[in-house]
Structures are given as structure tokens and as C-alpha cells.
Amino acid sequence: MSLLDETGAPQYRWTLNNAFPVKVTGTDLKSDGNEVAVESIEIAYETMTVSAG
Numbered sequence: 318m319s320l321l322d323e324t325g326a327p328q329y330r331w332t333l334n335n336a337f338p339v340k341v342t343g344t345d346l347k348s349d350g351n352e353v354a355v356e357s358i359e360i361a362y363e364t365m366t367v368s369a370g
Contacts, residue, residue, distance in 0.1 A: 328370065335363035 319327040340359035344352065 330368045330370075332366040332368070333360065333362040334365070336360050337362075 318331045318333075320329040322328050337360070338358055339361045341356070342358075343356040344354050346354060
């Protein structure tokens, strides 16, 4: 995963080892609603490395 700046260049990078999803949630989509659809994913991992640039 990477965090990009306004030009699209990576500023920070997260590398997860032995990662897998443990929970995925989303909103109910209703044809007559005007709510923002939000989805989320929870990931379990063994180790994480963070690097800049």
C-alpha cells in the first residue's frame, strides 16, 4: 500500500507480510436513498514494514 502526493508520487509505503482479510463490511444500497456508500476491510498480518519515498 502506498500514500501518494498530489502529483501521484509515493511518499510512504506499507508492506504487509502474510496478510489476509478477516472482515469486510459495506452499506446497504437503497435505490431511494442518498447516503454515501462506505466499504471497509480489516486485514490481519504477521509483520509490517514502513518506508518513506
